Amino acid sequence: GQNIDQPTEMTATEGAIVQINCTYQTSGFNGLFWYQQHAGEAPTFLSYNVLDGLEEKGRFSSFLSRSKGYSYLLLKELQMKDSASYLCAAPLSDSNYQLIWGAGTKLIIKP
């Protein structure tokens, strides 16, 4: 079946580095998305990976391993404003690009 798994909650310290993992099972592979969602707000796009490896965007990086069905989001130099939920999502199949979403990882940043 199709499924996306993420840890429910993580805690990290301001200024530190945190890695949020995501494992996925989909029919075929058409990339993987990461979105950020602050409490009470809409999800906003962070990254899209379709090739293996690490893509860096400022303090945020996203990694993909297609052979392992695994991705992670790496957040560096954590700031209090990074406290949010991070959602992993992937297209269902090669013929259906509707997204299947993970339940999200709530990241709590402590001073």
Added chain:
Amino acid sequence: NAGVTQTPKFRVLKTGQSMTLLCAQDMNHEYMYWYRQDPGMGLRLIHYSVGEGTTAKGEVPDGYNVSRLKKQNFLLGLESAAPSQTSVYFCASSLAGGPADTQYFGPGTRLTVL
């Protein structure tokens, strides 16, 4: 450029009442989506539209209807609300429906059904 907007932001209904949620986008996107978000679960697709005048069912369509009479608007209707429909509803849009197309979300509607 407002992006994706939703009205209303909050609503409380009694069981059996009906309501319509409105989504509007000003980005000239072809695809539009309605999701619901419940605690401990991922976003679930209710219905979506691939263009003006067309709609399709998503993962959890029962109890909902939609219409896309104009390209910029996507309406979600609840004909007879049930407590199980208490949720946060998000509308989203994307330029097209390709696998790499980013979805842009509205601010959400928080619906409580008593």
